[in-house]
Amino acid sequence: MTSAIVLATSGLVAGYERDLPIVRGIDFSLHAGELVVILGPNGAGKSTFVKAIAGLVPVHAGTTMLGEIDVTALPADEKIRHGLAFVPQTENVFATLSIKDNLLVAADILPKDLRNRRIAEIYAMFPDLADRTSRRAGQLSGGQRQMLAIARALIVEPSVLILDEPSAGLSPKIVAEVFARLRSINRAGVSIILVEQNVKAALAVADRAVILVEGRLRHEGTAAGLTEDPIIAELYLGARPNRALTP
Amino acid sequence: MQPAISNPDGSTTNSLSPAPVEAHGLVKVFGGLRAVDDMSIVLRKGEVLGVIGPNGAGKSTLFNLLAGSVRPTTGTVHIAGKDLTRAGADRRIALGVGRTFQIPRPFAEMTVLENVLTGGQHQAGERIWMNILRPDRVAAEERASLDKARSLLDFVTLSALEGEPARVLSGGQRKLLELARVLMADPQAILLDEPAAGVNPTLLELIIDRLLELNARGKSILLIEHNMEAVARLCGRVVVMAAGRYLTEGAPADVARDPTVIDAYLGGAV
Numbered sequence: 420m421t422s423a424i425v426l427a428t429s430g431l432v433a434g435y436e437r438d439l440p441i442v443r444g445i446d447f448s449l450h451a452g453e454l455v456v457i458l459g460p461n462g463a464g465k466s467t468f469v470k471a472i473a474g475l476v477p478v479h480a481g482t483t484m485l486g487e488i489d490v491t492a493l494p495a496d497e498k499i500r501h502g503l504a505f506v507p508q509t510e511n512v513f514a515t516l517s518i519k520d521n522l523l524v525a526a527d528i529l530p531k532d533l534r535n536r537r538i539a540e541i542y543a544m545f546p547d548l549a550d551r552t553s554r555r556a557g558q559l560s561g562g563q564r565q566m567l568a569i570a571r572a573l574i575v576e577p578s579v580l581i582l583d584e585p586s587a588g589l590s591p592k593i594v595a596e597v598f599a600r601l602r603s604i605n606r607a608g609v610s611i612i613l614v615e616q617n618v619k620a621a622l623a624v625a626d627r628a629v630i631l632v633e634g635r636l637r638h639e640g641t642a643a644g645l646t647e648d649p650i651i652a653e654l655y656l657g658a659r660p661n662r663a664l665t666p
Numbered sequence: 667m668q669p670a671i672s673n674p675d676g677s678t679t680n681s682l683s684p685a686p687v688e689a690h691g692l693v694k695v696f697g698g699l700r701a702v703d704d705m706s707i708v709l710r711k712g713e714v715l716g717v718i719g720p721n722g723a724g725k726s727t728l729f730n731l732l733a734g735s736v737r738p739t740t741g742t743v744h745i746a747g748k749d750l751t752r753a754g755a756d757r758r759i760a761l762g763v764g765r766t767f768q769i770p771r772p773f774a775e776m777t778v779l780e781n782v783l784t785g786g787q788h789q790a791g792e793r794i795w796m797n798i799l800r801p802d803r804v805a806a807e808e809r810a811s812l813d814k815a816r817s818l819l820d821f822v823t824l825s826a827l828e829g830e831p832a833r834v835l836s837g838g839q840r841k842l843l844e845l846a847r848v849l850m851a852d853p854q855a856i857l858l859d860e861p862a863a864g865v866n867p868t869l870l871e872l873i874i875d876r877l878l879e880l881n882a883r884g885k886s887i888l889l890i891e892h893n894m895e896a897v898a899r900l901c902g903r904v905v906v907m908a909a910g911r912y913l914t915e916g917a918p919a920d921v922a923r924d925p926t927v928i929d930a931y932l933g934g935a936v
Contacts (some may be wrong), residue, residue, distance in 0.1 A: 435834065441834070458866075460838075460866050460868060460869060461836045461839050461866045461869050462835070462839050463836075464836075465836075466836065508837070509769055558699075560720070560721040561721030562721050584837075584864055587863045588721070588892070589721060590718075590720045590721050590932075591892060591931065591932050592930075592931055592932055592933030594892075596933075616838070616863075616866050616867065655866075655867075655868060656867055656868070
């Protein structure tokens, strides 16, 4: 991969309490146009790592660079202004607000004259949302709600989109739709970091995967490269002996 | 049309050995939405039964009706042969039905061990006069509870974290903690809402092993799950729901080949 680095962490240490770091010094880089999946055992620090990048978990040491800008100490809303969008795993929409109001809240960060145009563009990308614009988010199915959460993140036209387990709780058919949508968003030029436990589905769309263990980056490589390593596949990817794990 | 419910041997569900959980004609209406619409379901003694279906099919509402978190608009729920349609979750736990949630919410500031201890039922120390009249018995029970909680933490591989506040646990670890807390109540039937969601594949192997072990020890298990591989390995029978209603049922492999299930739920993902 020779394209420019759009996001990089260096020696990132983060956690809810200073004396209990969950992320313990991670050097990571995301290249322009890449879709990277972050895998690892439960408790490895995957969600904490991406939340720290997004400004939602205290960082105790290290840096996060967004292009040439050091965004380590910026609050989450400032990072969004710089093009770093984050979709949390849960509570990622306002359940009592309509689809349109959810998008308007997300668009509030944009200049006034841009808001309606961006919402129209989002509706063009997500016709399912446009068809039910006054429906309350809490009444949407799990798949529709996840699409709304992704749509809210895209409204600011981010250069980097981070998603924390977008497939959790979704039916197999909808998981396939969500991952196909992420791939098309990625092909449109948005670099993506994906935390996932649905290893097969994630590796099928990812350019590269990294594996965190106990707060540290332990392995990285192409999806095919990692799954072909029988030890890695068995230890971290859920492959049972004598059973191939195919992306 | 949902078929009449019978046991594998052809007997009715109201036989001498009542089903751990049995519901008939359940309807739950929220405003104008019929979230569950005339569902009947029986968890047979000793089986692992799966409930699958698209998002919004009413699976979690069905679970809430069975566990007592929500009252049905119409229909009945029997727990171990007793009509508990109007009873709350606490009475159902007392009769041996424990449940977990899709998104676990442990007591964040309590330790992992303390969280497990909260699952204990019928403890002598809950009654003031027992603490005065039989402190020895209360103390002995507390020691036994601690031993049991530690052994359950060992069972779910969280022993190393027993003294940590639950808020530091990851999503998958919270699932394990919740399983341990439910097991603390010694349920005969366990209702699991998406035990595989947010769980790393390697840890999922452990959870599947543990659930099979619990089933081998006689626990009946009803689970909602989207991970069809886990469903296939755990469940002898699967009920499919769509739009609040019964769609079909059968062995996991048969259900996965059913064109109506593929269209409504699986798509090309399997």
